Amino acid sequence: MNKDILVCGVGGQGTVLASKLIASSAMDNGEVVHSAETIGMAQRGGSVTSHIRIGNEVYSPLIPKGHADMIIAFEPAEAVRNLSYLKKGGIVIVNKQPVKPVTESLQDTGYDGVEMIEYLQKKCECIVVDAKAICEPLGSSKFFNVAILGVAVGSGKLGISKEWMVKQIETRVNAKFVEKNMQAFEAGIALKGDF
Amino acid sequence: MKKEYVMGNGAIALGAMVAGVSVVAGYPGTPSSEIIETIAKYNNGDIHLEWSINEKAAMEVAATAAYTGARTMVTMKQVGLNVASDPLMSLAYVGVKGGMVVVSADDPGPISSQTEQDTRLFGSFCKIPVFDPSTPEEAFQMIQDAFDYSEKYKTPVLFRPTTRVCHGYASIEVADSFETKKHDDFEKDSSKWVIFPRLSFANHAMIEKRNPQIGADFSNYKYNSVRGNGKKAVFAGGISYAYAMEYLKDKDDVKVCKIGTPFPFPEDFALKALEGVEEVLCFEELHPFIEEELLKLAGKHHLNIKIRGKHTGDVALSGENSSESAREVIGSFLGLPDSCEQIDLSDLPKLPVRPPVLCAGCPHRASFYAVKEAMKGKKAIFCGDIGCYTLGNAMPLDMVDTCLCMGAGITMAQGFNWTHDDCTSFAFVGDSTFFASGMTGVANALYNEADMILCVLDNSTTAMTGHQPHPGTGRNMMGDVVDKISIQSVLEGMGVKKIETVDPLEFEKAVSVVKECAEMKGVKVIIFKSPCIAIVKSDKKMTISDKCINCKKCIREIGCPALITVDGQVTIDSSLCTGCGLCSHICPVNAIGGECNE
Structure with missing residues (x-):
């Protein structure tokens, strides 16, 4: 399998966990995986991206622009910010809720993601x-990253099966939160075809 | 053996452990910090591991351990190498017995650094070998070789990954356990270990004779490699090689030469690679290092080869390379059409900017605001330093007028003191930076009779680089609980007469302490003590009552990420608020209340 997947959002939205789940799912099934994250100063309230590259013939740790098969975006503007990475014919899975930057409160430009x-x-x-x-039915929006991961798996275009991902959630997520994460994931999967 | 999916820094750490490293010291700095953190995770206690107080201390600790024959490693970011350059320059002359690898991570871009300096130049400046890995997998192997070469030539060696190698993830096969390499007792020999001009002269001559031999040795090293054929060649090193290969992986009619050891330059390897080549493109980040080595080589051997790169304007002199710049620059060098099809984004909408900001509830915000409030209408200059609190420069706080390098704020505040009679000089320093290089600045102020206010922003951690412990935290990297060094006692010992400790979240008190200090002569210190909010998770929240007149003063004054407007109405984002209560002191109508930390 050769696949480039970019996960993006705003610091604190859980892009790192989502990308780890994707990377480990692929790896457990014998794929060669590389990934790269933006960490450090950029992380505090800033845009966060995670590049996941699955396949043997990979050299650059970052996905070359115009090569990503899929962008999973936890925030609308972050999807657009990273759109140059998407290949022609690629797919974007995007959460519609915007995260307003601090600068937005100081100087209202009316950003709402629409x-x-x-x-x-x-x-x-x-x-x-x-x-x-x-x-909403789960009583917490904390697990929305895994719900979106569910949508990505459900779309059939991530190249990762439900079973692979379930195994990762069960083993890699903090035990306290496995149940909620599984519910969020199932809720995401359930949206299959319902877009 | 087991497979581990690790960050490049993890691969470096594990490689050093496979090589039997037994003493590791360093100072945190992005992108290098996770090397020591990874060793801490796997260490069974056999490796002495420490966050030293600064890079110079780390270098010296590791040096003597290597004098005994132990394998040692020092880790830092590139600007840390400036701090450690004093011992390193001399150590290059004295040499070592056990393998000693100095990891200095470069940060092209720069992404989170003050400079775009190139550690390879430090290698040629110190005249010691440099290893330049291009992937995490390669870094894992290469650092093991670096220890071997260091021991073979009895010299410390530099190992310089860059951010994209440090922070890239890959799978590494790791042993289930590690063994440190045995070492001897230190053999006293002052003719060998005590640096005097006579020794320096003799060893300088030895080094000049030795380095071409290392260069020849490196010519057979596996990570100096050639693939492909043709009259054109691309020379690249480090991550730039990965970008070049991403573009050239399917093309065999061009030579791609990887330089894994830029210094001493593997001349024989390069000469062989250049056979039949008419034109070369050097694709590298930071300094045109490989390019200049090839220019020297071409001059020395009268080679009729056109050498292109940064000096010819083909490759950017500053900033990072990327797959895209590789495609563009190498594509144009080879005369190939731009083949990449991309979605047309010429009509991209304006995107919201997301500059880094202090976290909601960060005590630094309260400290800065207390000083700002106390000095309102008075002339003051604010010297910042390196850490999360550099972000105090952002609007609306706007409380950092200068920032240069670690510890500099304290001494820079003194410089303004001698040029401005009518102005109060402030310095802001974090607790970790205070120990790293702040104490000497305080001694300088006392001795030279400066008037200044030092604000120590003590959040009991090294926050910016990922919460590493330091001498004030009472924990070390061996997992031991140790006596905390009290910043207050250090200052008292030096003779600071006015020292006040205050919780910045007790806002009124904090403001009055600043006002009181501003009225006094001499060196005054205010220790703003409150733990990093990213560590002490708080469940407390502030709330806004219907008394709110929506004047937005809270938003305008402190710029807290938890203060937002929803449909034009000031609101507290309860997912971000930590209940620090700073906003409640700003509200002119006392509309903000709730469970605050006070």
Whole structure:
């Protein structure tokens, strides 16, 4: 399998866990995986990306622009910010809830994510997820990253099966939160075809 | 054996452990910090592991341990090598017995550093070998070789990964246990270990004779390699080789030469690789190091080869390389059409900017705001330093007027003191930076009779680089609980007469302490003590009552990420608020309340 997957969001949204689950699912099934994360100063309230590269013929730790098969975005503007990485014919899975930057409170530009979603829909195949709504029955929006991962797996385009991912959630997520994460994941999967 | 999916820094750590390293010292700095943290995770106690107080201390600890024949490693970021350069320059002359690897991580971009300096140049400056890995997997193997070469030539060696290698993840086969290499007792021999001009002269001559031999040795080293054929060649090193290969993986009609050991340059290898080549492109980050080595080689051997790179304007002189710049630069060198199809993004909407900010509830915000409030309407200059609190420069706080390097704020505040009679000089320093290089600055201020206020922002950790312990925390990297060094006692011992400790979240008190100090002459220190909010998780929240007149003063004054507007109305984002209560002191109508930490 050769696949490039970019996971992006804002610091604190759980991109690192999501990318670890994808990477380890692929690895447990014998794939060669490389990944790279933005960490350090950029992490504090800033844009966060994780590049996952599956396959043998990989050299650059970052996905070359125009090569990503899929972008999983936890925030609309972050999806657009990273859209140059998506290949023609690639797919974006994006959460519709915006995260306003601090600068937005100081100087209101009215950013609400709507324009971003419209732009994405115009430019590529795009699954817009209302992660808040999916997570509402769970009583916490904390697990929305795994719900979106569920949507990505359910789309059939991630190249990772439900069974592989379930195994990772069971073994890699903090035991206290496995049950909630599984529910969020199942809720994401259940959206299959319902976009 | 087991497979571990680790960060490049983890691969470096595990490689050093396979090589039998027994003493490891360093100072935190992005992108190098996880090397020592990985060793801590796997250490069974056989390896002496420490966060030293700074890079110079780390270098010296590791040096004498290597004098005994032990294998030692020092880790730091590139600017840390400046701090450690004094011992390293001399150590290069004295040499070592056991393998000693100095890991200095470069940060092209720069992504989280003050400079875009190139550790390879430090290698040629100190005249010691440099290893330059291009992937995490290679770093794992290469650091083991680095220990062997260090021991073979009895010299410390530099190992310089860059951010993208340090922070890239890959799978490494790791042994289930590690053994440290045995070493002897230190053999006293002052003609060998005591640096005097006579020794330096003799060893300088030895080093100049030795380095070409190392260069020849490196010519047969596996990580100096050639693939492909043709009249054109691309020379690359480190991560730039990975970018070049990403573009050239399917092309055999161009030579791709990897330089894994840029110094001493493997001349024989390069000469052989250049046979039949008419034109070369050097693709590297930071200094045109390989390019200049090839220019020297071409001059020395009268080679009729055109050498292109940074000096010819083909490759950018600053910033990072990438797969995209490789495609562009190498594509144009080979005369190939740009083949990459991309989605047309020429009409990209304006994206919200997300500059890094102090966390919601960060006590530094309260400290800065207390000083700002106390000095309102008065002339003051604020010298910042290196750490999370450099972010105090951001609007609306705007409380960092200068920032240069570790510990500099304290001495820089003194410089303004001698040029401004009518102005209060402030320095802000974190607790870890205070121990790293702040104490000498305080001694300088006392001795030279400066008037200044030092604000120690003591959050009991090294926050910016990922919460490493330091001498003030009472924990070390061997897992031991040790006596905390009290910053207050250090200052008292030096003779600071006015020292106040205050919790910045007790806002009114903090402001009055600053006002009181500003009225006094001499060196005054305020220790703002409150733990890092990323460590002490708080469940407390502030709330806004219907008394709020929506004046937005809270947002305008402190810029806390938890203070947002929803449909034009000031709101507290309860997912971010930690209940620090700073905003409640700002509200003109007392509309903000709730369970605060006070």
